[in-house]
Amino acid sequence: MTIRVAIAGCRGKMGKEAVKTVVGQEGIELVAALDYKHVGESLAELEMFPADLDVPIYLDLSQLIEETKPDVLIDLTSPHAVYDHVKVSLLHHVRPVVGTTGFTDEQLEELTQLAQEQKTGCIIAPNFAIGAVLMMKFAKEAAKYLPNVEIIELHHDRKLDAPSGTAKKTAQMIAEVREERKQGHPLEEETMAGARGADFEGMRIHSVRLPGLVAHQEVIFGGNGQLLTIRHDSFNRESFMDGIVYCVKKVMELEQLVYGMENIL
Amino acid sequence: MTIRVAIAGCRGKMGKEAVKTVVGQEGIELVAALDYKHVGESLAELEMFPADLDVPIYLDLSQLIEETKPDVLIDLTSPHAVYDHVKVSLLHHVRPVVGTTGFTDEQLEELTQLAQEQKTGCIIAPNFAIGAVLMMKFAKEAAKYLPNVEIIELHHDRKLDAPSGTAKKTAQMIAEVREERKQGHPLEEETMAGARGADFEGMRIHSVRLPGLVAHQEVIFGGNGQLLTIRHDSFNRESFMDGIVYCVKKVMELEQLVYGMENIL
Amino acid sequence: MTIRVAIAGCRGKMGKEAVKTVVGQEGIELVAALDYKHVGESLAELEMFPADLDVPIYLDLSQLIEETKPDVLIDLTSPHAVYDHVKVSLLHHVRPVVGTTGFTDEQLEELTQLAQEQKTGCIIAPNFAIGAVLMMKFAKEAAKYLPNVEIIELHHDRKLDAPSGTAKKTAQMIAEVREERKQGHPLEEETMAGARGADFEGMRIHSVRLPGLVAHQEVIFGGNGQLLTIRHDSFNRESFMDGIVYCVKKVMELEQLVYGMENIL
Amino acid sequence: MTIRVAIAGCRGKMGKEAVKTVVGQEGIELVAALDYKHVGESLAELEMFPADLDVPIYLDLSQLIEETKPDVLIDLTSPHAVYDHVKVSLLHHVRPVVGTTGFTDEQLEELTQLAQEQKTGCIIAPNFAIGAVLMMKFAKEAAKYLPNVEIIELHHDRKLDAPSGTAKKTAQMIAEVREERKQGHPLEEETMAGARGADFEGMRIHSVRLPGLVAHQEVIFGGNGQLLTIRHDSFNRESFMDGIVYCVKKVMELEQLVYGMENIL
Known part of the structure; x- marks a missing residue:
């Protein structure tokens, strides 16, 4: 079974690497991007991506989920935006894989509880290497x-x-x-x-x-x-990519939130 | 509680280090030595040991066990002798800690079963480092x-x-x-x-x-x-000593045979 | 005194790094580029270089030397072209700094003799790291x-x-x-x-x-x-750049050909 | 030609190693020991040395030199004694190899001058590794x-x-x-x-x-x-031995004092 993945934050340094990694990975398919720019366009239209990368860009996460049915949301945006993304994802039973460190204890607790209620996997990893x-x-x-x-x-x-x-x-x-x-x-x-x-x-x-x-x-x-x-x-940013692929596969088996990759290795 | 220890093979390279280690270790007491030489003497009489190391030397393991009541037998003799020592020990509910590699599969199986029957811990470790x-x-x-x-x-x-x-x-x-x-x-x-x-x-x-x-x-x-x-x-033979001390303490908690320190770390 | 430098092979992987290094280096000025493409244009017109890098591109080395008076020619082209470049340079008392390994023994001997006759420094370095x-x-x-x-x-x-x-x-x-x-x-x-x-x-x-x-x-x-x-x-191609800068400065003090950086360190 | 060596300080940790090294070295012969104990005996009589090491022990350096004609004196005694030993050696054209750091600047200067006058090699090395x-x-x-x-x-x-x-x-x-x-x-x-x-x-x-x-x-x-x-x-004291052998051979070629092995490598 192919895992359908959406990525938020494609144009950042990590995001670009993540797109490259996901696109080259067997068993994983990139189905959508979340961004506040280039909405309605396709990644193929952006100069930084291959011209055949026909992946639609959405502004609204709920709409993205409804229309492209991802299994997993890789979120590499700022801590500010991530919190909302994770909540929306979990409510739609889409599994978030997040590389941000900026959550407060209260936020973490709330998301942990939400993941449990929704029986939906979620991985928050300060370090993907x-x-x-x-x-x-x-x-x-x-x-x-x-x-x-x-x-x-x-x-x-x-x-x-x-x-x-x-x-x-x-x-x-x-x-x-x-x-x-x-x-x-x-x-x-x-x-x-x-x-x-x-x-x-x-x-x-x-x-x-x-x-x-x-x-x-x-x-x-x-x-x-x-x-x-x-x-x-x-040696370089690529060191994070093996971890992201691992988490995308692993989160499919989870029914709760895990903080830190050390807890699933 | 102090763990009472007997050592077989005191005069070998490993044995000498083991004596030194056990003697200097809090919570462990050296109560007897097993040897085919110097029987009836005390370790104190051997030039290689401190003159106040008043530990009796036995030829017969059963007699050693009866008279000095050890909890653990550290065996650093040749593979040939070890097999018998382990059997006798287990039958007396004395826990063997062994650093030899030379057992056959049949012997290992037999000793594993014996330890289980006797509910007596036994550690066989090819590598104590x-x-x-x-x-x-x-x-x-x-x-x-x-x-x-x-x-x-x-x-x-x-x-x-x-x-x-x-x-x-x-x-x-x-x-x-x-x-x-x-x-x-x-x-x-x-x-x-x-x-x-x-x-x-x-x-x-x-x-x-x-x-x-x-x-x-x-x-x-x-x-x-x-x-x-x-x-x-x-860097030197001392690297084995931390492992021996660890095993002496650990074997007290076991009721079966463990092969390889990796299985109790 | 500023050292005036021309570079042959600007558009290659090493060449691009060399341009970047030379441009950012105090005491060194990039005055010309040698290329078989884009002749008559300026490096500023090529997309890979900064838009203010106003350095003329020549096809003919003799003309380049006459018009831009370089002290040093950094040559990062193929072995095939390098040999002629070095000869022309030496005849014009321009000091070559070369990163190619492909010379025959005869060519090396000839160039060594030419450098000596011209009392002009020349460094050929198979490894600039x-x-x-x-x-x-x-x-x-x-x-x-x-x-x-x-x-x-x-x-x-x-x-x-x-x-x-x-x-x-x-x-x-x-x-x-x-x-x-x-x-x-x-x-x-x-x-x-x-x-x-x-x-x-x-x-x-x-x-x-x-x-x-x-x-x-x-x-x-x-x-x-x-x-x-x-x-x-x-860790990356930058490791060659310290060596190139060192050679550009060092070659100004030489009056003969040196093969291998180990002979001038 | 065999180099004849005397050692001062044989019974110390370094000295014992030096004896072992010199004795096992082709082209070097141990001809005498300098000590304030066991004078008149032979190293063979000391328990720490092999029973066939028939090397006479002297109290007085001048007498040692006259009777055993060493080419080199390896001195591993305390800083206190070394200074005098080096002076006496140089005056007799015996080359000192010294592993002590405790000289004052004045002493070093004096010994440097003496070695020069006597045209006799002398190596003082704070580190023989x-x-x-x-x-x-x-x-x-x-x-x-x-x-x-x-x-x-x-x-x-x-x-x-x-x-x-x-x-x-x-x-x-x-x-x-x-x-x-x-x-x-x-x-x-x-x-x-x-x-x-x-x-x-x-x-x-x-x-x-x-x-x-x-x-x-x-x-x-x-x-x-x-x-x-x-x-x-x-890893251990042996690391000093290669250096001592090197110095014994090297000092034979010198006609002045060298401080620090880095100056003769």
């Missing part, structure tokens, strides 16, 4: 047995904040399964401030910033006479 | 989502066989969860024989041998625009 | 002191040949400074064919091919109790 | 072309100070060849203090401390679209 999600999941599991751990994340030097969101998320997930502990020698001393990195419940996080880097992270666990290292390298 | 076992376990899981994978194992140049047992085991575990697939370009060509490594059901294994290396392995998964790498480094 | 060239140079030097070495090169799975040209070049450079030696255990055995990789004068080369990878190489030297690893990662 | 010295040397050279660099050093968690001496030395060597520059985004912000590591003239140093680690360092250079990484792993 399967490799990154597996890294975090494995790190959390490894910390149960090898509780001494440090995180090194490496990004291009145009990144403003350190540490990265993924590094913090990884540290939080590890902290859930191990007791807080001071690592390193009890008397250790920094002869240059900052050498030992940031301290998150005793585990250290180091942020490297260099031109040439893209987005990388290494989680290193130390035990007696051994090391376990889990590393993820993300 | 927790990090290595986690690497294999994670690799197997990752391959479900990122089926393109290669293995690089690196060992000292005194190693005779290539690839390593761990590399083969890892490849087998991965093969259980993915369909056989030819990796690389369908038309790829080796201009120098062997460049692409060994082929195991389409996945490639590369063996590096250099002085300075100890025992290392990297499992690399490639996806669109991303890599996931799981690496284990074993 | 400074990091890759440094890797090879360092590998050659390290092998003098740590002769046990293996090479792991990792590329995307659309690559046809294994090992890569860079891996072979590295091995050759290492072979120049060390005696041939059989590495690994004298009695080592492959239980799976190819595990130990390709053999180049006793040093082993391993080729990894996975989606997600771009172009990477690791040279690992083993000594007693230690390892030295030199690794280069090339 | 050839791989580590090559890493620093290569890092210094790479920084000329790729000035954006960060250092990650990784050590066992019993180490007290961070960053390591080698990391600081590496940073200093790099600073000699590049202008001070602020790396990373001008507006970058640490949301957790220390994440960006220690700052040495704009280059960042990160110190990882974990059980299982021994002594490792990675120097990462970033350029447009590329990375160059130089890594050294030291």
